Amino acid sequence: MTRKIPDSTVRRLSHYLRSLEGFQEPGGTVSSEELAARGQTTAAQVRKDLSHFGSFGKRGLGYRVDELRAHLRSILGIDRRWRVALVGAGRIGLALFEYPAFRARGYDCVAIFDPDPEKVGTVRAGLVVHDPSGFEDAVRDLGIELVILAVPEGAAQEMAGRAVEAGVKGILNFAPIRLNVPPLVPVEDVNLVMELEALSFAITQAGHEE
Amino acid sequence: MTRKIPDSTVRRLSHYLRSLEGFQEPGGTVSSEELAARGQTTAAQVRKDLSHFGSFGKRGLGYRVDELRAHLRSILGIDRRWRVALVGAGRIGLALFEYPAFRARGYDCVAIFDPDPEKVGTVRAGLVVHDPSGFEDAVRDLGIELVILAVPEGAAQEMAGRAVEAGVKGILNFAPIRLNVPPLVPVEDVNLVMELEALSFAITQAGHEE
DNA sequence: CGCGGCTTGTGAAAAACTTCACGAATGTAG
DNA sequence: CTACATTCGTGAAGTTTTTCACAAGCCGCG
Numbered sequence: 033m034t035r036k037i038p039d040s041t042v043r044r045l046s047h048y049l050r051s052l053e054g055f056q057e058p059g060g061t062v063s064s065e066e067l068a069a070r071g072q073t074t075a076a077q078v079r080k081d082l083s084h085f086g087s088f089g090k091r092g093l094g095y096r097v098d099e100l101r102a103h104l105r106s107i108l109g110i111d112r113r114w115r116v117a118l119v120g121a122g123r124i125g126l127a128l129f130e131y132p133a134f135r136a137r138g139y140d141c142v143a144i145f146d147p148d149p150e151k152v153g154t155v156r157a158g159l160v161v162h163d164p165s166g167f168e169d170a171v172r173d174l175g176i177e178l179v180i181l182a183v184p185e186g187a188a189q190e191m192a193g194r195a196v197e198a199g200v201k202g203i204l205n206f207a208p209i210r211l212n213v214p215p216l217v218p219v220e221d222v223n224l225v226m227e228l229e230a231l232s233f234a235i236t237q238a239g240h241e242e
Numbered sequence: 243m244t245r246k247i248p249d250s251t252v253r254r255l256s257h258y259l260r261s262l263e264g265f266q267e268p269g270g271t272v273s274s275e276e277l278a279a280r281g282q283t284t285a286a287q288v289r290k291d292l293s294h295f296g297s298f299g300k301r302g303l304g305y306r307v308d309e310l311r312a313h314l315r316s317i318l319g320i321d322r323r324w325r326v327a328l329v330g331a332g333r334i335g336l337a338l339f340e341y342p343a344f345r346a347r348g349y350d351c352v353a354i355f356d357p358d359p360e361k362v363g364t365v366r367a368g369l370v371v372h373d374p375s376g377f378e379d380a381v382r383d384l385g386i387e388l389v390i391l392a393v394p395e396g397a398a399q400e401m402a403g404r405a406v407e408a409g410v411k412g413i414l415n416f417a418p419i420r421l422n423v424p425p426l427v428p429v430e431d432v433n434l435v436m437e438l439e440a441l442s443f444a445i446t447q448a449g450h451e452e
Numbered sequence: 453c454g455c456g457g458c459t460t461g462t463g464a465a466a467a468a469c470t471t472c473a474c475g476a477a478t479g480t481a482g
Numbered sequence: 483c484t485a486c487a488t489t490c491g492t493g494a495a496g497t498t499t500t501t502c503a504c505a506a507g508c509c510g511c512g
Contacts, residue, residue, distance in 0.1 A: 038469065042443050046436040050418055063489065072420050075489090076471055083491055091490040092478035108439045109446030116438075123340055127333035133418075133435050138442075178441060202441040204434075208260055208343075210282045218444035220437045224414075225343050226256040227430045228326075229318045231388060231412040232348075233252050234428035236319030248499060273459065285459090286501055293461055301460040302508040 041081045042108075047071045048078065049104040055097050063094035110138040116178040117170065117200075119191050121146035121161050124206060125182030129157040142174050147187075164191065171198040182206040192219075251291045252318075257281045258288065259314040265307050273304035320348040326388040327380065327410075329401050331356035331371050334416060335392030339367040352384050357397075374401065381408040392416040402429075 051070045055062065064075040071078075082088055082095075088103050089095045105111040116139050118129045128134070129141045144156055145164045152163045162170065170176060179195045181188060181203055188207030195203060196213050203219045205211055208226075211219050261280040265272070274288040281288075292298055292305075298313050299305045315321040326349050328339045338344070339351050354366055355374045362373050372380065380386060389405045391398060391413055398417030405413060406423050413429045415421055418436075421429050 036468090037443075037447070039440075040469075042440050043436060045443075046433070046439045047420075049439075065489085070420065074471070076473095079490060080470075080492080087491065089490050090478060091476070092480095092488045094489065107443070107446075109442035110439060114438075114442060123337035124334075127337040128434060130333055131434070134438070137435050137438070139438055177445075178438070201445045204437055204441060210257075210280065216448065218441055218448075220441050222432070222434065222437055223256070224338060224341070224432065225347050226253060227414055227432055228324075228344070228347070228349055228388070229256045229259075229320060230249070230252050231414060231428055231430050232319035232324055233255075233317070235387075235411045236317075237247070238426065238428075246498090250499075275459085284501070286503095287499095289459090289461060290500075297461065299460050300508060301506070302458045304459065 037084055041084065044071065044073060044077070044081050045104055045108060048081075049101065049108065052097055052101045052104070057097070060097050061090075061094040062097055062100070064089070067095075112138065114139050114178050115142045115174060115176050116140060116180060117143040117145065117167075117174075117176045118157075118180045118182065119145045119164070119167070119195070120181065120183035120187075120206075121148070121151050121156055122182055125180060126156050128180060128182070129159075139178070142176060143170050145170075164194075167191075167194060168198040171195070171200060177201045178204065180204045180206070181211075185209055247294055251294065254281065254283060254287070254291050255314055255318060257283075258291075259311065259318065262307055262311045262314070267307070270307050271300075271304040272307055272310070274299070277305075322348065324349050324388050325352045325384060325386050326350060326390060327353040327355065327377075327384075327386045328367075328390045328392065329355045329374070329377070329405070330391065330393035330397075330416075331358070331361050331366055332392055335390060336366050338390060338392070339369075349388070352386060353380050355380075374404075377401075377404060378408045381405070381410060387411045388414065390414045390416070391421075395419055 048067055048071065051067060052062070064078040067078045068075045085107050088100050118125050118141065121144050129144065134141065141157060141159065144159045144161045145167055146152065146161050147164050151161045154161055177200060179200050181191060183191055185207050188205065188209055189211060192203055192205070192211040192213055196217050202217060203211065203213065205219050205221050208223050213219055258277055258281065261277060262272070274285040277288045278285045295317050298310050328335050328351065331354050339354065344351065351367065351369065354369045354371045355377055356362065356371050357374050361371045364371055387410060389410050391401060393401055395417050398415065398419055399421060402413055402421040402423055406427050412427060413421065413423070415429050415431050418433050423429055
């Protein structure tokens with residue numbers, strides 16, 4: 033039933049879920065048209081996206097809000113909780129770890145690692161900072177499945193390799209390099225400079241356009 | 243020459259630029275093959291991407307590193323400096339503003355706004371935090387062109403509207419909503435929860451795959 | 453100068469993704 | 483019960499993006 037899902041579809045599924053959570057009456061229904069209106073897409077796209085995973089709507093009626101919400105959670109793999117470790121206790125990493133939306137969405141911050149001796153032993157975001165030497169043990173003992181990798185560029189590949197070796201299942205990578213990991217371990221890259229560059233490109237381009 | 247550039251192309255251009263900066267001898271040359279190797283793409287894709295903007299290479303030789311670098315900077319619109327304001331002095335916004343890579347890439351942080359009376363007047367990331375009431379004046383007086391919008395969901399649309407009205411040219415949006423702005427003003431969305439969801443989707447999916 | 457080894461730039465082919473359009477369900481009203 | 487107004491699910495058509503393949507250009511060497 034589910035073969036190769038476009039990346040863009042997954043992003044939209046997240047959007048749909050977020051839209052559904054904005055609804056007041058969870059017992060109500062919503063049409064593909066309404067769902068498309070929030071979310072900058074079309075009704076056909078909404079239906080096509082969902083059809084990859086099953087038939088969740090009722091013809092003539094639409095989708096039941098609470099039902100679709102549950103389906104989306106299950107599809108996105110957040111009908112459970114995930115144990116997340118932060119590697120790199122810099123400003124950005126810590127800011128993320130304290131971001132309440134993460135926990136609300138099913139992601140539990142369980143450990144922080146940083147090699148800086150000044151940070152090791154101190155408490156950040158409610159957790160003691162550990163030296164990376166203990167990383168592998170922690171992955172096993174705490175059941176860490178996801179890693180937020182927010183270390184300097186030079187250390188990213190090494191820590192990614194160790195994470196994979198230790199059995200981590202996915203990496204959210206903030207370092208501006210393409211990590212070399214086995215294809216079974218998904219990596220999501222977040223590159224904020226790149227986002228700004230996309231902005232200045234679009235602005236500059238608007239001038240050249242005709 | 244430049245019509246409709248795919249979004250994915252722009253992202254790759256950023257990557258190419260970053261790869262080029264890793265080179266030691268700026269007088270040397272690089273082939274599309276080498277550039278593709280870093281960056282998770284193909285040589286043909288590199289050439290196609292660049293061909294949208296001109297012919298920068300020499301057949302039989304490749305691209306001159308320093309030359310291509312300059313071209314990419316110009317294409318991405320970072321052969322100049324941009325004046326950026328932070329709206330929302332929360333943890334994430336501040337962490338970004340202190341991120342040294344921004345300045346290094348041509349983005350200058352020039353002002354911070356936040357309505358919290360406890361923050362107004364204090365110094366963060368080297369700048370005094372101002373109340374948003376002075377936002378429009380600051381845009382004009384400081385020549386602010388880009389806004390990093392890192393406010394709570396509820397305030398995002400209002401501040402986006404004010405930014406556009408004040409003449410801001412682009413918005414980097416961290417709020418998890420689609421901003422409603424005129425199509426001439428580009429918006430880049432950064433949604434970290436969505437990135438994590440893409441990860442757990444990929445992990446979960448790997449199980450269902452067959 | 454002419455030849456051979458490379459590597460670009462680019463139409464054309466292939467693949468991926470989105471939009472269209474319509475049959476099939478579903479609920480409502482008369 | 484039938485007619486009607488909706489709205490989903492989905493193959494087919496259309497569009498966009500990627501990949502392919504090859505002619506054309508460049509360099510070095512004899």
